[in-house]
Amino acid sequence: MQLMQSARAKTSFDTRQLTYIIYGGEKETRLREEAVARVERILGEDGKRLPYVYGEVTRTDLYHRGLHVGKSMLEDEVINDHQKFSHLDINHMLINTSPFGLHVGMFMPTIELQADAEQRAHWLPLARSGQITGTYCQTELGHGTFLRKLETVARFDPKADEFVIHSPTLTSTKYWPGGLGHSVSHAMVMARLIIHQKDYGIHAFMVQLRSFEDWKPLPGIELGDIGLKLGMNGNDNGYAIFRHVRIPRRNMMMGQAKVARDGTYTPPSEDSAKHSYSTMIYARAAIAHCVAFVLGKACTIAIRYSTVREQGNLSFGASDSTELPIMAFKSQHYRLLVLLAQAYAIAFSAKTCLKQYETLRRQQENGDNSMLPYLHIMSAGLKAYGGQLTADGSEDARRCCGGHGYSVLSGFPDIVTTQASIPVLEGENHVLYQQAARYLIKKAQLVRVGNPGMDVKDLEYLWMGYEDLAAGRDRRCLATDDQLFDPSFLLQIFRHRATRNIFECEAALRSSLESGLKPRAAWNRHMMRLIAAARHHVEYYTLESFIRNLEEIQDAGVQRVMRHVCRLYALSTIESPNSIGSSSFFEDGYISIEQIKVIHEHTNTTLEAVLPDAIGLTDAWNFSDASLASALGRKDGNVYEVLFEWTRQLPMNVRNRTTGAGVDAVAFEEHIRPSIHLMAAHSKL
Amino acid sequence: MQLMQSARAKTSFDTRQLTYIIYGGEKETRLREEAVARVERILGEDGKRLPYVYGEVTRTDLYHRGLHVGKSMLEDEVINDHQKFSHLDINHMLINTSPFGLHVGMFMPTIELQADAEQRAHWLPLARSGQITGTYCQTELGHGTFLRKLETVARFDPKADEFVIHSPTLTSTKYWPGGLGHSVSHAMVMARLIIHQKDYGIHAFMVQLRSFEDWKPLPGIELGDIGLKLGMNGNDNGYAIFRHVRIPRRNMMMGQAKVARDGTYTPPSEDSAKHSYSTMIYARAAIAHCVAFVLGKACTIAIRYSTVREQGNLSFGASDSTELPIMAFKSQHYRLLVLLAQAYAIAFSAKTCLKQYETLRRQQENGDNSMLPYLHIMSAGLKAYGGQLTADGSEDARRCCGGHGYSVLSGFPDIVTTQASIPVLEGENHVLYQQAARYLIKKAQLVRVGNPGMDVKDLEYLWMGYEDLAAGRDRRCLATDDQLFDPSFLLQIFRHRATRNIFECEAALRSSLESGLKPRAAWNRHMMRLIAAARHHVEYYTLESFIRNLEEIQDAGVQRVMRHVCRLYALSTIESPNSIGSSSFFEDGYISIEQIKVIHEHTNTTLEAVLPDAIGLTDAWNFSDASLASALGRKDGNVYEVLFEWTRQLPMNVRNRTTGAGVDAVAFEEHIRPSIHLMAAHSKL
The missing domain is CATH 2.40.110.10 (Butyryl-CoA Dehydrogenase, subunit A, domain 2)
Structure with missing residues (x-):
């Protein structure tokens, strides 16, 4: 606990200010805190007792608990007239963990967008008040x-x-x-x-x-x-x-x-058909927003545990048996801080997308649907990207906790099995990336034939990037070493990669079609590259939106530390030991061998700058101990006592202590004793 | 089912011959088949009924079932005098899924290696006969x-x-x-x-x-x-x-x-201390061997399902609503065939390591421990590499099955949650990689100062690679396009990368020490690169061992298809959309931009060559329907009927049909009805 106190004391900024940014303002933060606390009280989850679902539960028990949780949230929303759980549940998970997730996430929105006025007037009040679900x-x-x-x-x-x-x-x-x-x-x-x-x-x-x-x-x-699923x-x-x-x-x-x-x-009518897409845009952007919180949870648990878990390590020369909190080891803080940076990056880009969605809804009221196709593929791409990063990332954070991360008491099994649903729900990731790719290729076709109709502001970079490529410019990254430390310059690298790949895909598809392949076969031939190109655009969007959000931060301390976090996201996306597909940054020789080394150095420098604020950056997500439901992730760092206390409280242990003096009667009577007799008899043969 | 039949009919080789290679010969295969069948009969698992653990089970029920399974295997081994379950259980999982996994995997080996003669004579017969566990x-x-x-x-x-x-x-x-x-x-x-x-x-x-x-x-x-864990x-x-x-x-x-x-x-004595390491070598190599089977299971389920699941797809031009088995789509067969190639690669390299272990044990009887340090780090590295690839890979195979892969009835939740234990058990992966790195760096130091003491044959490549680097040779890959299609030439690329990175790490560490850093700080500074360098050596070892195993295959048909599989492993490790750390192949400019394109083309060609044999290559693993425990992975392809049949058999559904006419009484009485009344009352306010 002392280790936790001294780590927290190093925090260089006001974590509460960052909390307000994450939750959309001071009032929003407070109202949600109050709502979560009310429901936690009803459910009897206080972060001290063994969480109910970690005990002796069947499929039916898990469902009944989910129903209880879901009803409690729904009732709190109706009675206290708020929508704080409209996509994020009390545990900061996607609301789909509750039986009523689709009630608020899809059922009501479908009535709003696809019913006529009379139907809306009939069904919406019933649904909003929870009289029908x-x-x-x-x-x-x-x-x-x-x-x-x-x-x-x-x-x-x-x-x-x-x-x-x-x-x-x-x-x-x-x-x-x-x-x-x-x-x-x-x-x-x-x-x-x-x-x-x-x-x-x-x-x-x-x-x-x-x-x-x-x-x-x-x-x-x-x-x-x-029946049972992996999670949820x-x-x-x-x-x-x-x-x-x-x-x-x-x-x-x-x-x-x-x-x-x-x-x-x-x-x-053409217009009204488009309205039905809006439900999907909102749902997907909301999922991307939500998963950032879950990755934030995973990082919070793993970083807190790594702050109090001590271990010696291997070293090159003489062995060194003094112990350090494992967060000091590079393989630990490298992975965890990069994941934390990704959680913030996804939260900010999803927030940007949700804002753009609100703008779209206002425009649609004036009959303007022009933003719809772009936002449709952008939310699809963000959901795929956020889903992939957070599913993989929460699993990596779990592995950072070693053996204990495998126990349900760590909270990780619930997190990783829930996150594992994201890449396959509400549009399978690879299908969504392809939807985005198809749109981007069509835009690239327009750009190539000189069509200035690049009507989407977010895509102007493609047009500019193409002009540079066509003019033989921007074939090598000309940034100085210092510039490679600046997120805005790093954005140029993202721009180059996305532009190059999208236009190369467009050319490759064209050439396949010209050589006589049917459209479907041509698409299939280049499918992996198309999926990658879509991801490259999403990564550009994410970094760009992170930088823009950064500039809007008022608090100087928060802005300083978040600039490091943003830089870490950018640098580690270009190159890190765990980054997927990072060869796409290098395969055309855009970044020189020397620049790769500089990027490695900058990454190390940035990690050192962020490390003292690791606890502050997790505290800022504002998870209650009850919502973490983790013996490892406790805010006070009192890990081992709680882990063992919860172990003793496990119903199987309580029962066997009480009724069997430490013996599991069924195990012994039905399996072990007969087997020992059998073995003894056999060995006498 | 017709789709499955016609896919299976395309198989170009005798799958049974490959089965014998996987299981170590015809007799071994048959004996294990018989043992598995005996235990499956005792447990009542026939692949037709809903598997017991997918039903209404608590922590205690899961344990009792595990105990039943574990005892049944132990009894079968004792009574029929075999060790077919010594590391692979009846479901082709690591034996640790049973309460007696450590009995056979660690308890008995510790007696064998660390007890004296008198102690062995006392304890071993008791343990072997199952009278004590x-x-x-x-x-x-x-x-x-x-x-x-x-x-x-x-x-x-x-x-x-x-x-x-x-x-x-x-x-x-x-x-x-x-x-x-x-x-x-x-x-x-x-x-x-x-x-x-x-x-x-x-x-x-x-x-x-x-x-x-x-x-x-x-x-x-x-x-x-x-208590409950993520799996096992x-x-x-x-x-x-x-x-x-x-x-x-x-x-x-x-x-x-x-x-x-x-x-x-x-x-x-120094010698005897070394004996205790042997337990660990065996355990880790056995884990690497075992996880290959689990990835094989994941691929079998996903490839069979992808053979019968039909879907239309996006295409570039006009939309095309005719449907194809999803295996036809590149994003599906690219991922799944690469994973299948990895499963074979790990199986072969683990087999090589297990053979080397047997050689070591014979040498140790003559007092020769010279191979021990190398095999110690090699088994550590293989366990880390195999664990990482198969944990990530079985999860990716699950995602290839879309929504249904998230249901326990798919068999995937059991597979991925079990595999998730591997990176953290029996030595955490990042620690194991570092052990390997430390050994490799010490060897590199010897090589650099001209010490010919490269006593380990497997490491001669380091010595040769260093000489080439030092002489200014091998800075560019000089292979022709055709040569890049040949696994033996591709191995040169693996050699270059491993050598370069190991010696660069050695130099970087040396320079940090010379600049005054303490050994521990120097190690920490370069930890991520050291971990990567160790992995590069393991990947070299894996490809090299795959090639050698290939050459020993007698059956021409099997050899032909396995050569493609080996090539696919090599090409996709160098570059694929999902490969981790592949930039290490490019960051020094060894492979030219043109060569990367050739590698992409070769990958596509190889995928086309392997695709018709996809079903044959999964059948060869010889998993019974009962051991797959998957509605999606059935050998006959009868997916939907079984999935729905199992759904109907779920205890919760049986109960609610029988006693509640489709109503879950507790859910309705305790939660839903009170809530509806509450909502109705509130809306009247």
Whole structure:
């Protein structure tokens, strides 16, 4: 604990000021703190007792706990009239850990954006007040993100003025939607609209799933849980089979496409179709924002533990048995500080994207959808990038905690298994990167043929970069050694790489098409490079947004330390032992061999500058001990006592101490004793 | 299922021949198949029913199941007189998933290597016949691999002719040993030997933990489970506190150091001390061998699923809604085939290391320990490398399965959470790499001062590489484009990188020391590069051993396809979108910009050559459906039916169908109904 105190005493800045920046202001911070504290109290989680889910729990217990947590958050939001848990739950995880994550994240937004005025007036108050709860029912057993192949059918019956929702095949079974198993009353079902045998494609239908009387599934509906997952087991992701289930015609969301009483179909206007994309933009940017907090949690636990865990180390000459906090070892602070820098980088870029989304929504009210395609791919790319970095990064932070990081009591198993969902949910990462790539390639085509229509300000760098490349400029990085210490100059390196790769991909695709490959084959041929190019753009965006956010920081102390953090993000993205795909910075000889060495030196210098503020930079995320649920990550550094105290509190140990004097009776009677007898008999043969 | 049949029909070689190579011959393969089948029958796992552990299980249930599995394997080994599960369990996982993993992996080997003849004659028959079971008790709450700081004490009491085992502090609590909680009767306790107040360092002591009468912990011993972990929950990793526990003097392992009746201490001879390292060499090489099988499992599931999962894709031009098995998409087969190549590469290099270990054991019988230091660091490096690649790789294979890979029913959660233990167990990866680095640097020092004492044949390449570098040769890769397709030429690139980095590290360390840094600070300064350099040597070793194993393959068809697999390993290690640290191949300009492009082209060509054999190359690993425990990885490709069948069989669904007509009563009565009433009341306010 002394080690923790003295480490914290080295902090050079006011951590509370940085907390306000992270949470969007002093008032926001305080209101969220209060809301979290209220719910923690209701749940009895105080950071001192063994967290409930670490004990003797089955699939059903985990679900019941998740339901309790989810309901408590929902009730707190309704009663205290706030949306502090709209994408970040009380544990600073994506709200999808709760059965009602999709209720706030997708069900209500779909009503807002796809219902007509009358429908909104009917459904929204019910949903907002929690009197009905819903899920978003898209994924089927056989198809996920590839919307066009969904099989569930909504056939219009003009006689009854109803739709008939039906699952025609095994693979059409709805599978995965959160809360679908046993928790929600309604579902927004994505199904093929069929009128008079004609298929009009996928539309959204409001289907009541359960009776409010006894909660039984309504006739023709089979519902169930899909079982344990790698993580997120508080959520009852479920399945649904519909057998000719009838709903009123007006339960189709008709803000865009419409079906009249006589079955006449009115397609959505071009504008309104675009509104439905907005839900996805928000959801993906929100996920990117959320995962930054989870990586922040992982770093907080690992850095705090590394501050109090002592160890000797190998050295080159005589062995040295004096011990140091392991944070002093380079392999520890290199990895953890780089991860911490990534957490901040993702938080800032997601924040930028969420702001741009708000601007888009205002523009859309004036009929201006021009930003939509760009923000659509940008949020997709950020979700993929943030998801990849934080899933890999929280796992690396876990490994930094050695053996103890493998215990649930460390909090890490919950974190890494939750994060592991991110690369595959709400659009699989490699598909999302490809969506971004397709858009960027189209832009690059326009630029190449001299089209000044680079209407998206964020993409002006591509245009400028292309002009430089075309004119034979910017083929070598001309920065001086000092300039390589400046994030703004490092941004030029990111610019060069993204531009070069996007235009090289465009040329490679063109050449493949010219040589006779079909579009699909040409795309497949260059797919890995296209995915990489999309990531390069996202990394440019992320560094650029980090720098811009930096400039807006008022507090001088905070700005100073965050400038180091930003620099660390930039330098380590270009080159670090764990960076993926960093050869893309070097493969064209843009950065010289000497410059690589300078970058290594600058990285070391920056690590030394950040190291004394490591504890301050984790405190700033403002995680309560209860929300960390980690014996290793305790704010006071009292690691070993809590770890052992929680071990003693494990229900299995309590039971075996109380009833078996240290013996697990079933283990002994059913397995061990018979086996010992068997072995003894056999050895006498 | 048709898709699977036609994919399998494309196989160009006799998969059974490759199976024999993987398992060490036809007879070995058959004997293991029979043993696995016997145990699977006893456990009732047939690959058709929902696997038991995917259902409604608590911490205790998981442990009881693990105990059942572990006992069944142990009994089968004893009764049928084999060691087929000595490091690979019936599910092709590291045996540590069972409470008796350390019994066979560490407890018995410690007796063999550290006991004297009389002790061996007493203890080994008891242990081999399973009449006693033991664990290896080293790690404490406060210290893991850093042996010298262990706190548990074994004080010699000359009056009683006994040792007194004692845990003097909270942090000295033994924590983590497998089976320690409730399963084993004995422990090999590593403790500080104290005679007449003098500390002789860490020695091994045989301690009986439990009474065979009633299984109660013997007086003064507190035992318990350490709770849920990220994975391996069939094992009751436990804790132990010793309060002045007395054991006979002869329970100290006295094959090396000895304590006489009067307390006289005889230190180990230099030779015998080296024997104790052999346990570690074997354990680490065996782990590396084992994890290759687990990555093989992950690839088998993901490739089989990708063969039957269909999806449309994005394309550059017009959208194309016809569907293809997702294995056709480059982002899928690129990642999965590279991972499969890594699984084979690790299997072969671990096999080479295990063979070298056998040679060492024969040499040691003649008093020749010369290979020991090299094999010690080589097995450490292989364990670190194999652990890193397979933990990251099985997670990437999981992501290749999209949403379904997140369900336990896919088998992936069990695989990735088990693999996640590897980088931190039996020596943390970054520590192991540093051990290897220290040895390599010492060798490099010798080479630099012209010492021909390069006594280890495997390291001759360093000597040759250094001569080339010193003479100004080998600064550019001179291979022709065709030569870059040949694994033996690619090995030269690996040689250059390893040599250059090891000697650069040596120079950097020397220069830091000369400038006045203390050894420890100098080491810390260059730690990340040292870790990388060690990995570069391991990668050289791995490719070299892959090539040598290749040459020994008799079957022409198998050799042809394995040559492609070997090439893919080499090419993708140099450069692939997911390769870590690949910039080390480029940062000195050794490989030209043109050559990088050639390497990309060769990679594509190789992928096309391997793709038709993807199913054959997974079938060759010979995993039964029961050992995969995956609805996605079924050999017949019948994915969706099994996935849904297992979902219906989930205990929670069975219960709610039977007793609640589709309602989870507790969820509804305790949480949902009260909340709906609350919300309704609140909305009326």
